[in-house]
Amino acid sequence: MDVVNIFLTNELGESLEDFVHDHRRFTFDRLGPEGPRRLVEGPMWAFIDWVLPDLAGLEMCRRLRADPRTADAHVTMVLEEDDPEDRRRALRAGADDYVVGPLTRTAVLDRVLALQSRASERSATRRFELGALTIDMAALQARWDGEPIVLRPNEFRLLRFFAENPNRVLTRDDLINGLGKREPPIDERTVDVWIGRLRRSIKAAGGGNPLRTVRSLGYVFDLG
Amino acid sequence: MDVVNIFLTNELGESLEDFVHDHRRFTFDRLGPEGPRRLVEGPMWAFIDWVLPDLAGLEMCRRLRADPRTADAHVTMVLEEDDPEDRRRALRAGADDYVVGPLTRTAVLDRVLALQSRASERSATRRFELGALTIDMAALQARWDGEPIVLRPNEFRLLRFFAENPNRVLTRDDLINGLGKREPPIDERTVDVWIGRLRRSIKAAGGGNPLRTVRSLGYVFDLG
DNA sequence: GATCGATGTGACGCGATTGTGACGGGATTG
DNA sequence: CAATCCCGTCACAATCGCGTCACATCGATC
Numbered sequence A, B: 001m002d003v004v005n006i007f008l009t010n011e012l013g014e015s016l017e018d019f020v021h022d023h024r025r026f027t028f029d030r031l032g033p034e035g036p037r038r039l040v041e042g043p044m045w046a047f048i049d050w051v052l053p054d055l056a057g058l059e060m061c062r063r064l065r066a067d068p069r070t071a072d073a074h075v076t077m078v079l080e081e082d083d084p085e086d087r088r089r090a091l092r093a094g095a096d097d098y099v100v101g102p103l104t105r106t107a108v109l110d111r112v113l114a115l116q117s118r119a120s121e122r123s124a125t126r127r128f129e130l131g132a133l134t135i136d137m138a139a140l141q142a143r144w145d146g147e148p149i150v151l152r153p154n155e156f157r158l159l160r161f162f163a164e165n166p167n168r169v170l171t172r173d174d175l176i177n178g179l180g181k182r183e184p185p186i187d188e189r190t191v192d193v194w195i196g197r198l199r200r201s202i203k204a205a206g207g208g209n210p211l212r213t214v215r216s217l218g219y220v221f222d223l224g
Numbered sequence C: 001g002a003t004c005g006a007t008g009t010g011a012c013g014c015g016a017t018t019g020t021g022a023c024g025g026g027a028t029t030g
Numbered sequence D: 001c002a003a004t005c006c007c008g009t010c011a012c013a014a015t016c017g018c019g020t021c022a023c024a025t026c027g028a029t030c
Helices: A057-066 A084-092 A105-122 A153-164 A172-178 A189-204 B057-066 B084-092 B105-122 B153-164 B172-178 B189-204
Strands: A003-008 A018-021 A024-032 A044-049 A074-079 A097-100 A127-130 A133-136 A141-144 A147-149 A211-214 A218-221 B003-008 B018-021 B024-032 B044-049 B074-079 B097-100 B127-130 B133-136 B141-144 B147-149 B211-214 B218-221
Touching (some): A057 A074, A153 A172, A153 A189, A153 A218, A172 A218, B044 B057, B153 B218, B172 B218
Parallel strands (some): A003 A044, A044 A074, A074 A097, B044 B074
Antiparallel strands (some): A018 A024, A127 A133, A141 A147, B018 B024, B141 B147, B211 B218
């Protein structure tokens, strides 16, 4: 079942309980300055209050964008009143959307569902093309020069995360978080095993080794 | 001469008279909660009013889909006004299309003709050619490399649904809904049995295994 | 080239997921 | 109305995935 992460900067995000609706699982999470408390793999929808006690909504939005784990989140800015000037500023700060609050739980859900159906129309088949490597997100199938790569679920997630952050050193911690494995805590050395297994699977499909080890730091997906 | 069934939930469907236009024979039929009153073999086009006195349009749509005789009908939802929210819900409930009413008889005909010509361009539902596999919708016959595959009705529906959604992970839930088995509720594990039986039938005809298991998610019909 | 921390990797085992034979009730057929 | 077929469910077997460990290997530094 799909999991949809919903982040809120107000008390609506307090309950960490899951919420199932229409065959999808939603998790509500309180969004603080340090980012979300938990992050399950899946689409992310953030609702940021324009006026916050400790941190301006603008700044919160920037932090979300800066963190590779949440950079893809869809950000909706929640305005207290419909001020055109605020709207403009919110969108310029990187928000994808705005809404005039205050929100209720069901209002949030409805909005996410509406936006989601629009989003799925737009990018029904997401597809990465990275040199010889292609990743078909709809079929959950990766190929090297057209040759299918047989990947286990975790390997696929790993490859996907690398593909989303090419040419950038990812620490073992980045990888663990990027794959949503903060809980239960995982030994960092396990990442080495993930890498080894992914490399082997790619090689088994006749591929090269796009994963470079950066000693005492992490790994990079080399592109071009 | 082809016969085209047109179902309507309002008084436009009252007359059971045939109507000939452009070398095609159309039958108009009043669609009630029990389904159409008569059904001639041929393409089916249903126009369901979003607002109905006794039964919501949504529910009517589901019933159409649930009945194997009408599951293939093209469903157009007739909205009273252009509310994006209603549009979204209509499409998610299984409608193929929507239109803002009220409709006249000729408007319905025009629409059907327009949709029909588009459909025949796609020639979607007549015949699939997917690698070694061919599916003849008219003869309800599938073949692997020309060799007939003996399929039970449910297996055929399943294969058809896969063929309509190749290279795309389908969850067990997708498959249950795609085969119109929302009612009565079906155990998701039953899908595993469907898959097993379909695989066996294909293999019995000398075919390969085009169905890939995606662990903890669902199944994909792999193509290319 | 010796040393030592960092990385690569085969093996293991548990828990989760999937495959499948068997059964029975209901529909269908002749 | 008997024989057959179809299909949903169940229970058990088979398989798979993955985190961990232990040991092999590597490579920077002196």
